[in-house]
Amino acid sequence: MTSRWRPVRALLACALATAGLALAAPGSPAQADPAGVTRTLDWENPADRTVPPPGFYKQSCCGTTSTRIVSDVKRDGGYAARFELNKTDAAVSNGKRSELTQPDSQPANAERWYGFSIYLPSSWVYDQSPEIVSQWHQCDASRCGGGSPPLALKTEKGHWKLDMPLRSQTVDLDAYSTGTWTDWVFHVKWSTGSSGQLEVWRNGVYKFGFTGSRTHADTQGSPYFKFGIYKWDWNSGSTHPSDTTQRVMYYDALRLGDERATFADVDPARSGGGPCNRVQPVVSASASTYEDINPPQYAVDGSLSTRWSGYGFGAYLTVDLGAQRSVCGAGVAWHRGDVRWNDYTIYTSVDGVSYTKAWEGRSSGTTLQAEVTTFPARPARYVRYAWWNNAEANGWASITEATALSA
Numbered sequence: 190m191t192s193r194w195r196p197v198r199a200l201l202a203c204a205l206a207t208a209g210l211a212l213a214a215p216g217s218p219a220q221a222d223p224a225g226v227t228r229t230l231d232w233e234n235p236a237d238r239t240v241p242p243p244g245f246y247k248q249s250c251c252g253t254t255s256t257r258i259v260s261d262v263k264r265d266g267g268y269a270a271r272f273e274l275n276k277t278d279a280a281v282s283n284g285k286r287s288e289l290t291q292p293d294s295q296p297a298n299a300e301r302w303y304g305f306s307i308y309l310p311s312s313w314v315y316d317q318s319p320e321i322v323s324q325w326h327q328c329d330a331s332r333c334g335g336g337s338p339p340l341a342l343k344t345e346k347g348h349w350k351l352d353m354p355l356r357s358q359t360v361d362l363d364a365y366s367t368g369t370w371t372d373w374v375f376h377v378k379w380s381t382g383s384s385g386q387l388e389v390w391r392n393g394v395y396k397f398g399f400t401g402s403r404t405h406a407d408t409q410g411s412p413y414f415k416f417g418i419y420k421w422d423w424n425s426g427s428t429h430p431s432d433t434t435q436r437v438m439y440y441d442a443l444r445l446g447d448e449r450a451t452f453a454d455v456d457p458a459r460s461g462g463g464p465c466n467r468v469q470p471v472v473s474a475s476a477s478t479y480e481d482i483n484p485p486q487y488a489v490d491g492s493l494s495t496r497w498s499g500y501g502f503g504a505y506l507t508v509d510l511g512a513q514r515s516v517c518g519a520g521v522a523w524h525r526g527d528v529r530w531n532d533y534t535i536y537t538s539v540d541g542v543s544y545t546k547a548w549e550g551r552s553s554g555t556t557l558q559a560e561v562t563t564f565p566a567r568p569a570r571y572v573r574y575a576w577w578n579n580a581e582a583n584g585w586a587s588i589t590e591a592t593a594l595s596a
């Protein structure tokens with residue numbers, strides 16, 4: 190506690206404490222958070238609709254022009270945060286930025302989960318110049334905030350990119366979409382040695398990761414989290430060209446988790462803010478039994494003209510989502526589903542060993558299209574569809590397409 194920046198942040202902590210607020214105060218979301226979620230910032234708690242919200246501080250020049258709470262664009266509930274940065278804005282902390290930040294570094298070797306959703310409006314035009322939209326920043330021996338962040342999510346030339354300067358690595362995470370929310374989950378085991386780990390998911394799909402190397406170089410602790418817009422090419426003195434003069438983006442469904450958290454705990458899709466209609470990618474399908482010409486993978490090939498068929502009461506199909514998701518529903522399209530009903534049960538599992546019932550019922554018998562059933566969201570990697578009987582009592586379970594859904 191001898192470095193120059195520590196006393197400043199101690200004062201900040203003191204000021205927050207005086208206001209009756211703890212630095213890491215948990216929010217009061219409508220739904221109780223799992224134990225591993227240490228902070229929810231979805232702006233649904235009225236106490237969080239201040240700028241900055243409790244437990245964060247702001248780095249922006251211009252009041253509500255830079256950062257404000259809005260209700261017209263949101264990932265969940267009724268509110269989200271809007272960030273605006275103009276090329277003419279005054280510099281803050283030596284740069285052009287409109288950000289909210291954790292006030293403190295995290296303990297050394299911390300394991301952390303970060304879930305958040307970003308909305309880039311249609312005004313987020315192509316720019317040859319990049320900007321960081323979420324970053325993890327270190328404190329060095331002399332101050333908190335110096336140097337390049339060891340991990341940053343940015344947009345550049347129409348793409349999402351992940352910057353990891355310590356690894357001399359930039360990962361292209363595909364073209365971004367505007368006019369829609371993009372969900373992110375980051376899982377990091379912070380390490381200055383060889384035990385670091387990173388996992389990144391976008392919209393519930395695993396995109397990138399590594400294990401066994403350092404994730405940062407901060408000898409005083411693990412990096413802290415910042416979000417908003419930082420565009421260094423607009424700093425005075427920069428000679429880098431930029432194609433635009435204003436950036437506006439929205440942020441919602443932020444959840445910070447510790448080592449007890451899981452993907453599903455911080456996944457923005459767990460918010461329940463949207464309808465349960467997002468089909469989750471399947472990496473493989475298996476079944477308790479099947480006839481050779483109708484194997485289980487035919488139930489996940491996207492075609493209603495191919496199917497899995499298995500014989501017998503209790504025959505079941507299982508799909509593997511490849512990673513834990515927040516699953517709130519399932520869609521099942523039945524072979525001859527327009528002329529006969531089917532009785533079936535949907536189970537989910539996080540480990541592929543222990544399954545719990547999520548829904549049970551009968552299909553309509555009036556459609557060949559997928560029939561959707563929903564249930565309270567639950568973490569799951571595996572979804573099982575167990576068949577009992579159909580209107581023809583012929584002993585055959587025949588599913589043309591099976592899906593798992595998230596909000």
Ligand SMILES: [Ca+2]
Nearest residue numbers: 231265266268
């Ligand atoms: Ca919200």
Ligand SMILES: [Ca+2]
Nearest residue numbers: 487492495589
């Ligand atoms: Ca099929």
